[in-house]
Amino acid sequence: MTITRRAILALSAAAFAAPAFAQDWPTEPVHVYVGFPAGSSPDLLARIVTEPLAEKLGQPIVVENKPGAGGVIGIQQMLANAEGGHAIGTSINGPLTTSPRLVPDLGYDVAAYIAPIALVATSPLVLAVAADSEAADLQGFVDLAKAEPGALSYGSVGQGSGAHLTAELFDAEAGVEMLHIPFTSYAEVTTSIIGHEIDAGFMAPSAAMPQVEAGKMRMLGVTSAEPFAQVPDVPVIAGNAGVPGDFKAELWNAFIAPAGTDPAVIERLNTEINAILSDETVQQKLLDMGWQAAGGSADDLAARIGADTAMWGAVIDRIEAAK
Amino acid sequence: MSAWEGILYGFGVALQPAVLVYCLLGVTLGTFIGVLPGIGAMAAISLLLPITFYITPEAALIMLAGVYYGAQYGGAVASILLRLPGTPQSAVTTLDGYPMAQQGRAGVALFTSMISSFIGSILGIVVLVVLAGWLSRAATAFGAADYAAMMILGLVAASTIGAERPMKGFAMVVFGMILGCIGTDVNSGAQRFTFGQTELMDGINLVALAMGLFGVAEVIGNIRNAERQAAPEPVSLRQMMPTRDDLRRIPFPALRGTALGSFFGALPGTGSTLSSFLAYAMERRVSRSPERFGKGAVEGVAGPEAANNAAAITAFVPTLTLGIPGDPIMALMLGALVIHGVQPGPLMLEARPEMFWGLVVSFGIGNLLLLILNLPLIGIWVSMLRIPFRYLYPAILIFVCLGVYSVRGASFDIAAVALIGMAGYLLALARFSPALLLLGFVLGPLIETNLRRAMLISRGDPMVFLERPIACGFTIATAALILVSIWQAWRRHVSKAEEGK
Secondary structure, three states: OOOOOOOOHHHHHHHHHOOOOOOOOOOEEEEEOOOOOOOHHHHHHHHHHHHHHHHHHHOOOOEEEEOOOHHHHHHHHHOOOOOOOOOOHHHHEHHHHHHHHHHOOOOOOOOHHEEEEEEEEEEEEEEEEEEEOOOOHHHHHHHHHOOOOOOOOEEEEOOOOOHHHHHHHHHHHOOOOOEEEOOHHHHHHHHHOOOOOOEEEEEHHHHHHHHHHOOOOEEEEOOOOOOOOOOOOOEOOOOOOOOOOOOEEEEEEEEEOOOOHHHHHHHHHHHOOOOHHHOOHHHHHHOOOEEEEEOHHHHHHHHHHHHHHHHHHHHHHHHHHHO | OOOOHHHHHHHHHHHHHHHHHHHHHHHHHHHHHOOOOOOHHHHHHHHHHHHOOOOOHHHHHHHHHHHHHHHHHHHHHHHHHHHHOHHHHHHHHHHHHHHHHOOOOOHHHHHHHHHHHHHHHHHHHHHHHHHOOOOOOOOOOOHHHHHHHHHHHHHHHOOOOOOOHHHHHHHHHHHHHHHHOEEOOOOOOOEOOOOOHHHHHOOOOHHHHHHHHHHHHHHHHHHHHOOOOOOOOOOOOHHHOOHHHHHOOOOHHHHHHHHHHHHHOOOOHHHHHHHHHHHHHHHHHHHHHHHHHOOOOHHHHHHHHHHHHHHHOOHHHHHHHHOOOHHHOEEEEEEEEHHHHHOOOHHHHHHHHHHHHHHHHHHHHHHHHHHHHHHHHHHHHHHHHHHHHHHHHHHHHHHHHHHHOOOOOOOHHHHHHHHHHHHHEEEEHHHOOOOOOOHHHHHHHHHHHHHHHHHHHHOOOOOHHHOHHHHHHHHHOOOOHHHHHHHHHHHHHHHHHHHHH
């Protein structure tokens, strides 16, 4: 890939960051870059973690909302402000896994410029249909989809979004073909399903749940390997209705730093974040928003980024081949 | 719970002293951020969000909502006085409000805007309470084809407002639509005209466009007048009072504006900007003397201001009854509720009646507070015009930059507003209407997205625009409007020809 000027600047800036000694760190307020607006799910999640984190670090944390381009701008801004070693970030999976494939002029190479800190939380998607849908369960849905390929349509929150790629993965694994209708938010997808304009959608559980409780929607399956605590009654898709047992699609959210950040600083942050995530009230707050607390080492996160990049890369290959 | 019980219950919630204080705080803040160019409800609510973690969810919602509808009151002030819309919704108010101010009738224009805003809000609340169920069903009944057909009607109806010549107006609408193409294509994910700038992936920032076209362009245009003052002599109380003729011109436009605003506000994603443009177009069409519009017609202020305030109230319908936020600001407010463990959704009305009814009653109280707050402020706002331009304009530029930056924290947008400002100045020199450019910019992407989505859903069958009853109604209305316009033009042509003989 071509290395852009911005990326080189970011990398050299990150190198400046190294001399800050880990035992003194942080010597000034820490800036956490979030690629989504205030009040959005990734922003609220960041604030749930940064509030106790600021106490543990003994320095205030400033949440910098830099929304745009599906979270990519948040990472670009973190890299651009890496000098001084007090800029870290939170990101959803997209900018770290699929954006390099989908966004031209990304300005960063994940492996070279991003140092993983820790996975914060994961969330599956649920396959939601209108309450009066003909499909009684997942098997019924797959049967309907197979009866007439392309007849069922589903909504997503945009081309290349988690909701879109998950549905494409489901298509491939279940051996069905559905028509993709891109929207820009779950609010639009919800309205469209309830209004019977489209048939289904892979949605964030917390976006679907209120409609399910009101009897306007049903959830046919969840994309995680295990049942999800926020919607415990929804069966897993994996191993059901002819879908292979290893089917798994999850969104996640993680803390990251610019590459070149002192490994001891990364280690410190990883330890603190894991401690925060082991707190039950934090876990409950996350769950109320539809996130399952995760945690783990920085290497675990690096492995997750690698595995998801490969998995979604294959899905994107398939979409591009179909064009 | 019946509506009466609900309202009584709501008074119990909204009249708690602490809640009342937060309501007052919200509407006051809303007025001021509305007045300041560029700084919108979005930025103010984002800043207030962390505070809401420490107060009760109903107080939080009432305060944030107060900022939201309070900004609609304030938005008109700078539009009227300085041709500088405080919010994109009030851009259309510049068309007649600013000429009124130039004629020394700034006080009357502000009075008209406040009273119309109040009428729009209060009737909007009545609509919200009486028709919430019906409106929420309408919101889900609207599909992509219906939205596309409706927006096309809106575009046709409003595409020549405020333009000297229809062709010039049309050119601006099209130019706005072209600018609206910039960014990520929703259907294919392709980057259009972004030139490798990730900042352009989500399109040109609407606030930057509005502030550049109106605010910055106006400042550039007045540089040569820097030594002059706009209104040297103080404004007397008598000048602030509307004449009997002015008063007579307020109620009907305000009522029509309210009807339009109430309807469009309740549809997720269309919002108050569209409704104020349509209200203006409607007033000009029903007026017996349309030639007065653009030269300081009271109706041109009353209609749009009532519309955007009514829309700001009924915008809560999908949010409260379906849990579906109609715009990003609503999504932000719902985020504040989620933090408190309140799950917004169709069941919220039953599960948390204090949220719904408390909020509805707070709308009434808040609007009353806004009226009491704003009427005495008219004199102060008008006296702002006595500040010499050399102090006023640099201050305006600073606020524009702050406001534009506050939307998403991108310095890119500040560079953009400067460039757009220069382009806006050139357009103003050539007498092209910036309001129409803005209309095209707002409507263009909505029409494109919904049109293509409708075609995708119908598998490419254009008959969907006639088969769906709602879409069919709008399509027929659009066709009728075009035919009537052609007929009128033909008749004018014929009568002129006969006079010539």
